[in-house]
Amino acid sequence: xxxxxxxxxxxxxxxxxxxxxxxxxxxxxxxxxxxxxxxxxxxxxxxxxxxxxxxxxxxxxxxxxxxxxxxxxxxxxxxxxxxxxxxxxxxxxxxxxxxxxxxxxxxxxxxxxxxxxxxxxxxxxxxxxxxxxxxxxxxxxxxxxxxxxxxxxxxxxxxxxxxxxxxxxxxxxxxxxxxxxxxxxxxxxxxxxxxxxxxxxxxxxxxxxxxxxxxxxxxxxxxxxxxxxxxxxxxxxxxxxxxxxxxxxxxxxxxxxxxxxxxxxxx
Amino acid sequence: xxxxxxxxxxxxxxxxxxxxxxxxxxxxxxxxxxxxxxxxxxxxxxxxxxxxxxxxxxxxxxxxxxxxxxxxxxxxxxxxxxxxxxxxx
Numbered sequence: 430x431x432x433x434x435x436x437x438x439x440x441x442x443x444x445x446x447x448x449x450x451x452x453x454x455x456x457x458x459x460x461x462x463x464x465x466x467x468x469x470x471x472x473x474x475x476x477x478x479x480x481x482x483x484x485x486x487x488x489x490x491x492x493x494x495x496x497x498x499x500x501x502x503x504x505x506x507x508x509x510x511x512x513x514x515x516x517x518x519x520x521x522x523x524x525x526x527x528x529x530x531x532x533x534x535x536x537x538x539x540x541x542x543x544x545x546x547x548x549x550x551x552x553x554x555x556x557x558x559x560x561x562x563x564x565x566x567x568x569x570x571x572x573x574x575x576x577x578x579x580x581x582x583x584x585x586x587x588x589x590x591x592x593x594x595x596x597x598x599x600x601x602x603x604x605x606x607x608x609x610x611x612x613x614x615x616x617x618x619x620x621x622x623x624x625x626x627x628x629x630x631x632x633x634x635x636x637x638x639x640x641x642x643x644x645x646x647x648x649x650x651x652x653x654x655x656x657x658x659x660x661x662x663x664x665x666x667x668x669x670x671x672x673x674x675x676x677x678x679x680x681x682x683x684x685x686x687x688x689x690x691x692x693x694x695x696x
Numbered sequence: 697x698x699x700x701x702x703x704x705x706x707x708x709x710x711x712x713x714x715x716x717x718x719x720x721x722x723x724x725x726x727x728x729x730x731x732x733x734x735x736x737x738x739x740x741x742x743x744x745x746x747x748x749x750x751x752x753x754x755x756x757x758x759x760x761x762x763x764x765x766x767x768x769x770x771x772x773x774x775x776x777x778x779x780x781x782x783x784x785x
Contacts, residue, residue, distance in 0.1 A: 464774075509771045540771035541762075570776035574761035602754040603761065628706065629753065667705060668697060 431676070432658050433683035434458040436535075436564075436598060436616060436645035439486055439497070440478075446648070446655045447493050453659040456680065456695055457496040459687065460486060461535035461564050464506040466650055472516040475503065479520070483527040496696060498687070500534030500564045501525070508539070508548035518551055525559055531690050532556065534564025535598060538576040541568060549583055557589035562690055567599045570623060577604040581611050594689055598645070599624055605637055614686050618647040619657035627661035631668055634678065643683045737779035 431454045439447070439460050450458065460482060469475055482499040490497035501524055503517040524530060536552040538545045556563050565584075568576035580597065584590050592612030600608055600615045601624065608615040617633060618624040625633070630644055646657035654660065658679055665675045687693040697705075724735060737760060744755040762780040 506774045539774060540776075541767050542771040543767045543769060545771065546767050568776065570778045571760050571762050571780040572776050574758065575764060578765065579767065601757055602751070603757040628709075632753070669701075 430454045430659065430662055430672075430679070431456050432662065432679035433643075433687070434646060434648075434655075434658060435643055435683040435687065436461060436618065436647045437655065438463055438647065438649035439490070440481055441650040442648055442655060444489065444492075447490055447495060450655055451493045451495050453656055455495060455658075457498065457687075457693075458490060459498045459500065459531060459683075461500040461566075462502050462504060463535060463566075463649065464504040468507055468510075472513065472520060475517045476520055479524045483524055483529060487529050494696065496529075496694070498529045498531045498693060500532050501530060502533050502536045502552055503548065504535065505537050505539040505545050505548070505566060505568075508545045509542060511544050511547055514548040514551065518548075518555055521555060522559060525561065528692060531687060531693060532562035532564060534562075535566035536563065537566035537580055538568050539566075539572070541572055541576045541579060546579065546583065549580065550587075553583065553587050553590060557587060563590070563595040565595060565597045567597060567604065569599075573599070573601065574603055577607065581607060581613075584613075585611065593641075596643070596686060599647075600633075601625060602629070602633060605633055605642075609637060609641060614641045614643065617642065617644050619644055619654070619661055620647065621652050621654060627657070627664040630661055631664050631670075634665075639674070639678045639682065641682075641686075642678065643686065644679060733781045733783065734777065734779045737783055740783070 434450060434455050437458050437460055439458060462482060479501055487497040501521050503514050508514050533552055533556040536549055538549060565580055567573050567580065584595060596614040596616055597608040598616035599618045605615050617630045619627055619630060634642060644658055644661055646653060646655055648655040662675050662679050724731060741756045741759040744752050744759060760779045762782065
């Protein structure tokens with residue numbers, strides 16, 4: 430089989446994970462900027478991180494023939510400090526020139542605070558001014574429903590944003606419909622405990638169709654499985670999905686969304 | 697899939713999770729001290745399992761969710777705990 434990993438935090442993973450992913454059929458990996466597990470103390474920390482995402486990590490993946498792309502932002506977990514966020518957002522345009530940058534992400538909300546909302550609006554404005562696609566993180570657990578609604582309203586309020594160029598990630602049963610109804614793409618994250626299990630992800634596909642949905646492992650430094658997509662593909666096959674229908678979800682759909690940026694190329 | 701196929705594929709897994717859930721509640725009962733809002737939220741969410749309505753997974757998720765609509769003044773931290781404390785207040 431072949432698949433795209435459209436959301437993996439590979440800076441947190443070992444080279445062995447790259448080898449396993451390529452062995453399992455991974456044809457490209459996309460890495461959104463995220464929280465490092467601790468707050469960075471200055472804009473310089475982000476500058477180094479963006480260099481890692483745009484220079485070092487693509488080279489590490491290329492050793493195994495795997496195209497590596499990224500999205501840039503300051504993660505909502507660090508958005509409470511608006512002054513720092515403003516500084517970080519000011520350096521992003523220079524990195525947008527890098528050939529593997531696909532857009533702005535993963536932006537969004539974490540605890541649904543006013544400052545997080547301000548920084549979200551700043552990111553959306555940045556994306557609009559630079560004609561960038563957007564990848565959105567929705568909050569965790571009890572905060573997801575409210576955060577998803579707030580994010581959808583902020584996106585709708587900016588007339589420059591084309592819904593089909595925005596993917597809202599980490600949807601679950603209670604948020605997927607509202608995302609699709611607004612014309613966005615939706616991403617399901619396959620986690621062992623929080624977010625979606627493989628069985629629930631296939632349930633969501635069965636109930637909502639696979640037109641604008643993708644799956645990702647969002648593998649990072651927490652409990653997560655880099656091979657979650659091929660394992661979910663196996664779940665689909667066990668439930669009678671044809672190889673072509675599986676391929677549409679795990680390969681063709683992410684290619685269709687990501688190819689809206691001509692930089693996204695498969696070797 | 698037929699219901700028979702669903703049972704063949706998932707019954708043992710669901711049975712295992714149901715027993716884990718029962719054991720968790722037993723463990724909480726054996727514990728000492730007061731439980732926080734998560735236990736009552738959990739028991740409230742469990743009601744959806746037996747109500748016979750469709751979309752139980754969605755109902756459970758909604759049951760654990762913050763239903764308010766306005767942004768909060770300041771993030772109290774970074775983490776989430778899985779249930780909305782406001783429901784108990």
